[in-house]
Amino acid sequence: xxxxxxxxxxxxxxxxxxxxxxxxxxxxxxxxxxxxxxxxxxxxxxxxxxxxxxxxxxxxxxxxxxxxxxxxxxxxxxxxxxxxxxxxxxxxxxxxxxxxxxxxxxxxxxx
Amino acid sequence: xxxxxxxxxxxxxxxxxxxxxxxxxxxxxxxxxxxxxxxxxxxxxxxxxxxxxxxxxxxxxxxxxxxxxxxxxxxxxxxxxxxxxxxxxxxxxxxxxxxxxxxxxxxxxxx
Amino acid sequence: xxxxxxxxxxxxxxxxxxxxxxxxxxxxxxxxxxxxxxxxxxxxxxxxxxxxxxxxxxxxxxxxxxxxxxxxxxxxxxxxxxxxxxxxxxxxxxxxxxxxxxxxxxxxxxxxxxxxxxxxxxxxxxxxxxxxxxxxxxxxxxxxxxxxxxxx
Amino acid sequence: xxxxxxxxxxxxxxxxxxxxxxxxxxxxxxxxxxxxxxxxxxxxxxxxxxxxxxxxxxxxxxxxxxxxxxxxxxxxxxxxxxxxxxxxxxxxxxxxxxxxxxxxxxxxxxxxxxxxxxxxxxxxxxxxxxxxxxxxxxxxxxxxxxxxxxxx
Ligand SMILES: Nc1ncnc2c1ncn2[C@@H]1O[C@H](COP(=O)(O)OP(=O)(O)O)[C@@H](O)[C@H]1O
Ligand SMILES: Nc1ncnc2c1ncn2[C@@H]1O[C@H](COP(=O)(O)OP(=O)(O)O)[C@@H](O)[C@H]1O
Numbered sequence: 001x002x003x004x005x006x007x008x009x010x011x012x013x014x015x016x017x018x019x020x021x022x023x024x025x026x027x028x029x030x031x032x033x034x035x036x037x038x039x040x041x042x043x044x045x046x047x048x049x050x051x052x053x054x055x056x057x058x059x060x061x062x063x064x065x066x067x068x069x070x071x072x073x074x075x076x077x078x079x080x081x082x083x084x085x086x087x088x089x090x091x092x093x094x095x096x097x098x099x100x101x102x103x104x105x106x107x108x109x110x111x
Numbered sequence: 112x113x114x115x116x117x118x119x120x121x122x123x124x125x126x127x128x129x130x131x132x133x134x135x136x137x138x139x140x141x142x143x144x145x146x147x148x149x150x151x152x153x154x155x156x157x158x159x160x161x162x163x164x165x166x167x168x169x170x171x172x173x174x175x176x177x178x179x180x181x182x183x184x185x186x187x188x189x190x191x192x193x194x195x196x197x198x199x200x201x202x203x204x205x206x207x208x209x210x211x212x213x214x215x216x217x218x219x220x221x222x
Numbered sequence: 223x224x225x226x227x228x229x230x231x232x233x234x235x236x237x238x239x240x241x242x243x244x245x246x247x248x249x250x251x252x253x254x255x256x257x258x259x260x261x262x263x264x265x266x267x268x269x270x271x272x273x274x275x276x277x278x279x280x281x282x283x284x285x286x287x288x289x290x291x292x293x294x295x296x297x298x299x300x301x302x303x304x305x306x307x308x309x310x311x312x313x314x315x316x317x318x319x320x321x322x323x324x325x326x327x328x329x330x331x332x333x334x335x336x337x338x339x340x341x342x343x344x345x346x347x348x349x350x351x352x353x354x355x356x357x358x359x360x361x362x363x364x365x366x367x368x369x370x371x372x373x374x
Numbered sequence: 375x376x377x378x379x380x381x382x383x384x385x386x387x388x389x390x391x392x393x394x395x396x397x398x399x400x401x402x403x404x405x406x407x408x409x410x411x412x413x414x415x416x417x418x419x420x421x422x423x424x425x426x427x428x429x430x431x432x433x434x435x436x437x438x439x440x441x442x443x444x445x446x447x448x449x450x451x452x453x454x455x456x457x458x459x460x461x462x463x464x465x466x467x468x469x470x471x472x473x474x475x476x477x478x479x480x481x482x483x484x485x486x487x488x489x490x491x492x493x494x495x496x497x498x499x500x501x502x503x504x505x506x507x508x509x510x511x512x513x514x515x516x517x518x519x520x521x522x523x524x525x526x
Contacts, residue, residue, distance in 0.1 A: 022275045023239030055271050056337055060330040067328055091340050092333055093322055133427045134391030166423055167489055171482040178480055202492050203485055204474055234384040240407045244383060247399045255392045
């Protein structure tokens with residue numbers, strides 16, 4: 001997994017690329033979120049369009065990231081869900097947990 | 112393997128797509144050439160740009176096609192060799208057998 | 223493949239997460255060869271990924287000397303049976319909690335078996351007396367791919 | 375992978391051309407996991423493809439009840455040994471003609487073993503008393519991938 005970060009209107013937009021799977025990407029995702037929180041960014045928008053594969057460990061890390069950010073008084077939202085990730089969140093009912101956007105502008109305004 | 116054919120200036124340009132491998136594409140290539148010859152087309156330009164995988168059986172079929180066309184008084188030439196196919200023809204010295212073009216216009220003029 | 227035919231593929235890996243993908247691609251290619259579309263093959267590959275990940279992590283506890291075996295059997299070109307076994311100590315499948323239970327919704331784990339059941343028609347565990355877990359998953363490839371509407 | 379480590383993957387298929395790809399993708403993934411670039415992995419995958427094709431065609435003569443086994447061993451993350459065996463009757467490798475010989479140039483077959491030798495460092499055949507051909511190919515992944523400049 002690779003992550004690239006930019007700040008727009010006080011929101012940290014983190015684009016994730018590649019695999020978020022057990023042993024590859026799951027712990028990296030945790031670090032990326034920790035780094036953002038560590039530097040005081042608590043409004044986080046994860047751009048998922050570049051995520052090629054995700055498994056239950058990756059899904060678990062997304063949930064963990066959500067909890068961590070929320071506990072710090074921040075918000076974690078998702079942008080551009082690939083169809084398969086969308087399905088995985090649906091069948092586990094996690095789609096009710098995450099705020100998901102198709103459009104970056106709408107997402108930014110929502111924070 | 113898929114093949115699409117068009118005629119330009121009396122030359123049959125056959126674009127091959129996909130795999131030319133043992134049990135998949137090798138016999139199809141033979142049929143495509145037979146069909147062209149059967150309908151009186153003996154000037155054949157094989158556009159190889161869409162070939163994703165080729166193995167020794169596919170290379171063998173290319174050589175067989177060359178011989179068949181030549182024996183019928185025709186010409187078989189190659190257009191747009193992917194880098195890996197180029198290597199495979201080089202190491203077997205078959206590159207000395209085939210006339211290879213990077214440019215369709217030049218290829219057409221050569222017939 | 224014709225009626226009456228059985229295709230059998232067998233693969234053994236050591237317990238490293240990097241090897242999960244090797245088994246997953248076998249599953250995907252086998253499905254694609256059997257005419258399953260890309261999405262359908264992906265979901266079956268994902269069930270295999272989850273099963274192998276569990277065998278490596280919970281079963282063999284990442285001991286690289288311990289092996290995970292996967293066997294793929296395709297009958298008549300449509301009935302796919304995937305068996306995955308490890309050399310671990312087993313577990314009680316009855317005690318696995320339901321990830322859809324609201325109190326589990328925010329857990330960071332516990333969705334692997336659920337995904338397997340979602341993508342496959344049948345998921346059965348058995349435990350060998352000498353240790354080791356065997357998981358057998360079945361899927362009728364003709365029934366249409368994608369996510370099963372009824373869950374096992 | 376660290377020094378002293380050995381990774382071992384074992385796969386068995388029945389003798390169908392569609393299954394060649396399953397073994398090839400294992401080879402390619404294993405190489406990519408070991409840090410070989412895409413081209414290098416492709417050439418090793420191609421050597422495997424040729425070896426498995428021969429085992430299916432010349433060895434097992436397309437008898438689907440006969441199996442082809444492939445074993446991949448990666449030592450210290452760099453020394454790759456690939457063994458491919460079939461249940462056929464063997465052959466005399468000395469009698470295999472050289473495809474670079476001008477009188478063979480226009481032949482429609484006879485380049486498979488040559489490609490294996492081109493892409494791998496070593497290619498050795500052995501024949502079991504009870505029948506069956508075993509082919510062992512080696513490649514040092516650190517020596518750089520792509521086409522070997524000296525041929526075995
Ligand atoms: N092969 C196995 N060996 C031992 N225990 C297992 C195995 N597979 C699953 N389990 C047990 O079942 C539980 C649920 O597995 P799963 O639904 O895949 O979620 P997760 O792996 O995220 O915990 C695991 O936490 C583990 O206790
Ligand atoms: N596994 C095998 N079992 C029996 N014969 C084999 C095997 N592999 C290769 N051969 C023999 O070696 C010859 C050369 O093989 P190869 O160089 O791959 O070219 P091709 O397969 O196109 O003939 C084959 O024609 C066959 O006679």
